Amino acid sequence: MRKVERLVNLIALLLDTRRPLTLDQVAELVPGYDASGESLRRMFERDKEELRGLGVPVERAPIDAWGTEEGYFIDPEAYGMPELDLAPDERAALALAARAWSGATRDPAAVAGLAKLDLDPGAGPDALRANLDGASPLLASLLEAVSSRKRITFAYRPPGRAAAERRLEPYALVHRRGAWYVVGHDADRDAQRSFRVSRIESEVRKLRPTSRAPDFQVPDGFDPGKLLPAAGEPEGAPMALVRAPRPAARLAELRGAEPTGPPRPDGRVTLRLPVGDRDGMLAWAMGNGVEIIEPAELRTEARQRLLALQAVVGS
Amino acid sequence: MSPGRSPDASAAGRLQRLLALVPWVLDHPGATVDEVCERFEMTRETLVADLELLYVTGVPPYGPGDLMEAWVDGDKVHIGFADWFARAPRLTWREAAGLYLAGRALSALPEVAEQGALARALAKLEAVLPADQLDRVHELAGKVSVDLEGDPAETTHRTELARAAAGGRRVVIEYYSGSRGELTRRKVDPWVVFSASGHWYLSGWCHKAVGERLFRIDRVVSVRPTEEPFERPAGFDPAALGDPPGVELFAGGLQCELDLRHEAEWVADYFPILSSQRRPDGRLRVRLATNQLSWVVRLVLRLAPAAEPVSPPELRAAVAEAGRNALANYAPSPA
Numbered sequence: 001m002r003k004v005e006r007l008v009n010l011i012a013l014l015l016d017t018r019r020p021l022t023l024d025q026v027a028e029l030v031p032g033y034d035a036s037g038e039s040l041r042r043m044f045e046r047d048k049e050e051l052r053g054l055g056v057p058v059e060r061a062p063i064d065a066w067g068t069e070e071g072y073f074i075d076p077e078a079y080g081m082p083e084l085d086l087a088p089d090e091r092a093a094l095a096l097a098a099r100a101w102s103g104a105t106r107d108p109a110a111v112a113g114l115a116k117l118d119l120d121p122g123a124g125p126d127a128l129r130a131n132l133d134g135a136s137p138l139l140a141s142l143l144e145a146v147s148s149r150k151r152i153t154f155a156y157r158p159p160g161r162a163a164a165e166r167r168l169e170p171y172a173l174v175h176r177r178g179a180w181y182v183v184g185h186d187a188d189r190d191a192q193r194s195f196r197v198s199r200i201e202s203e204v205r206k207l208r209p210t211s212r213a214p215d216f217q218v219p220d221g222f223d224p225g226k227l228l229p230a231a232g233e234p235e236g237a238p239m240a241l242v243r244a245p246r247p248a249a250r251l252a253e254l255r256g257a258e259p260t261g262p263p264r265p266d267g268r269v270t271l272r273l274p275v276g277d278r279d280g281m282l283a284w285a286m287g288n289g290v291e292i293i294e295p296a297e298l299r300t301e302a303r304q305r306l307l308a309l310q311a312v313v314g315s
Numbered sequence: 316m317s318p319g320r321s322p323d324a325s326a327a328g329r330l331q332r333l334l335a336l337v338p339w340v341l342d343h344p345g346a347t348v349d350e351v352c353e354r355f356e357m358t359r360e361t362l363v364a365d366l367e368l369l370y371v372t373g374v375p376p377y378g379p380g381d382l383m384e385a386w387v388d389g390d391k392v393h394i395g396f397a398d399w400f401a402r403a404p405r406l407t408w409r410e411a412a413g414l415y416l417a418g419r420a421l422s423a424l425p426e427v428a429e430q431g432a433l434a435r436a437l438a439k440l441e442a443v444l445p446a447d448q449l450d451r452v453h454e455l456a457g458k459v460s461v462d463l464e465g466d467p468a469e470t471t472h473r474t475e476l477a478r479a480a481a482g483g484r485r486v487v488i489e490y491y492s493g494s495r496g497e498l499t500r501r502k503v504d505p506w507v508v509f510s511a512s513g514h515w516y517l518s519g520w521c522h523k524a525v526g527e528r529l530f531r532i533d534r535v536v537s538v539r540p541t542e543e544p545f546e547r548p549a550g551f552d553p554a555a556l557g558d559p560p561g562v563e564l565f566a567g568g569l570q571c572e573l574d575l576r577h578e579a580e581w582v583a584d585y586f587p588i589l590s591s592q593r594r595p596d597g598r599l600r601v602r603l604a605t606n607q608l609s610w611v612v613r614l615v616l617r618l619a620p621a622a623e624p625v626s627p628p629e630l631r632a633a634v635a636e637a638g639r640n641a642l643a644n645y646a647p648s649p650a
Contacts, residue, residue, distance in 0.1 A: 004330050007330050011334070011400075013374055013375050054327060054331050055410070076402075080401075084436075084440060093421075093432040097437075100420070113407075115332075115336065116335050117406075117414075128507070128509070129509035130463060130509065134416070147408075218458070225462070250498055251536055286619055289637075291645065302645065303642070303645040306641050309638045311620075313623070313631050
């Protein structure tokens with residue numbers, strides 16, 4: 001008798017019963033409980049816990065007025081997903097959200113979740129799609145840890161370095177520019193740190209898995225939205241002066257770059273714009289044929305990078 | 316109980332599918348094998364195995380009518396005597412949280428907010444969640460920050476393009492091609508706007524290129540709506556989108572090799588490379604396929620000098636030339 005069959009039979013029995021059934025009654029009726037005493041109890045507890053994880057609430061109540069023995073049942077009202085009564089456009093919108101969360105991962109749980117609400121995975125507004133990759137197994141563990149405030153440990157590989165074991169009090173999860181970050185208090189460095197989830201190379205394990213109590217408090221005033229730079233350039237940043245080919249200049253102007261005058265005879269446009277992220281600015285300039293005029297330090301850096309490249313590829 | 320990774324995760328996944336599948340089939344009498352397979356993203360063999368499993372289950376001790384009926388009848392899926400599974404189980408808190416968090420993030424997009432449907436749907440969802448679950452989801456929402464917006468210029472263009480896509484109207488866009496450094500004006504049938512790997516894209520039919528094209532919305536310089544209607548091609552499947560960024564760039568037959576220093580190794584994570592190999596000098600040699608040499612040239616310049624073009628020779632030559640041109644601007648005494 002396979003476990004899935006045993007569990008299906010168990011759910012059917014506990015949903016159908018009009019009075020709580022004792023463990024012995026359950027074991028007698030449901031095929032597959034080939035155990036007795038403590039090992040039977042452990043087997044049943046594991047099944048019960050598994051069902052709870054799937055959203056199936058197994059409840060416990062005295063089987064008679066004297067309360068000498070307890071039995072188990074499933075309340076059909078607590079079991080069944082209520083009808084949401086969604087209009088077609090609401091159904092499509094919710095399907096879009098569900099699809100965004102389940103993302104590209106073909107997670108059976110996510111597919112089942114869609115089916116519970118009868119949200120057609122192919123539906124949703126044809127015109128818009130988003131992908132949050134929320135159903136990835138790592139993220140599920142992290143959500144669980146953030147929600148129940150449990151300390152965690154995992155192997156983390158910073159860019160270009162070797163992976164190392166980290167311990168973290170996870171305060172929050174942040175999604176920016178297509179990537180998830182877990183943010184919290186790094187116990188080893190005694191400082192707030194953020195970790196890109198895609199660089200976590202192990203499972204996420206709780207440091208105190210057996211305790212249900214929270215391991216830490218999130219500090220007052222903590223705001224996950226403020227931890228990572230939002231899209232766009234920070235205000236009050238140092239300014240740069242550049243000469244850009246016209247197409248690249250048009251795009252830069254959309255993002256706040258100011259032309260200092262009409263295009264030059266060679267067709268390039270002189271622009272003033274915030275430096276923002278230094279490396280980002282250099283990469284943008286080098287990749288788009290943009291000459292940096294000021295600040296002098298960035299100009300020197302760009303020139304040196306180009307010279308270093310020429311030293312390698314120039315003949 | 317540790318989350319997620321129980322040793323028998325496949326059994327849990329299968330049970331979860333079964334508990335959702337039975338009520339769905341009961342709700343859709345006459346559903347075909349293909350429909351059920353598509354709905355639950357499963358193969359015909361898996362479905363048949365699931366039905367065979369259900370066929371031997373029911374309410375013990377299995378009196379008359381207590382065993383489920385489940386089989387394939389022609390091309391239709393039949394399930395009967397399954398009253399106790401007439402409804403799917405409630406959402407787990409994690410499913411509810413995922414829907415709610417994604418819903419909130421999407422609601423922040425102007426083109427979604429102006430429809431109002433998602434906000435109404437989320438309110439209905441909140442109304443049926445049990446109180447303890449709702450509390451947990453709300454608390455979690457304060458600890459999860461999702462920003463899908465992009466910068467203000469990108470948001471404006473994305474909103475206009477999404478509107479045109481929803482309304483089935485052509486647009487004229489000005490688009491900056493990064494690899495060629497050109498600005499072009501194109502009439503486009505906007506099929507779908509989608510996000511992938513941190514960027515928003517427009518997929519559609521480009522009348523200038525006379526072909527299907529993918530546009531990164533942060534490189535759109537202007538959007539002009541038109542009144543011309545368009546039709547999406549028959550069989551167009553927006554769900555098939557969402558692959559790595561710039562898929563069209565990597566479909567080509569030209570293979571390039573780059574040696575990356577550690578500060579440039581993110582390239583191997585970010586782009587669909589064909590292979591990578593650690594060199595004796597510690598650098599990572601990656602191979603990628605492209606249909607646009609100019610795109611790789613630009614990448615090498617962006618990374619300069621952390622990426623060395625190894626092959627083919629024309630890549631090395633093109634990088635050398637682009638580098639010389641750029642360097643000319645940096646002559647010791649600027650004009």
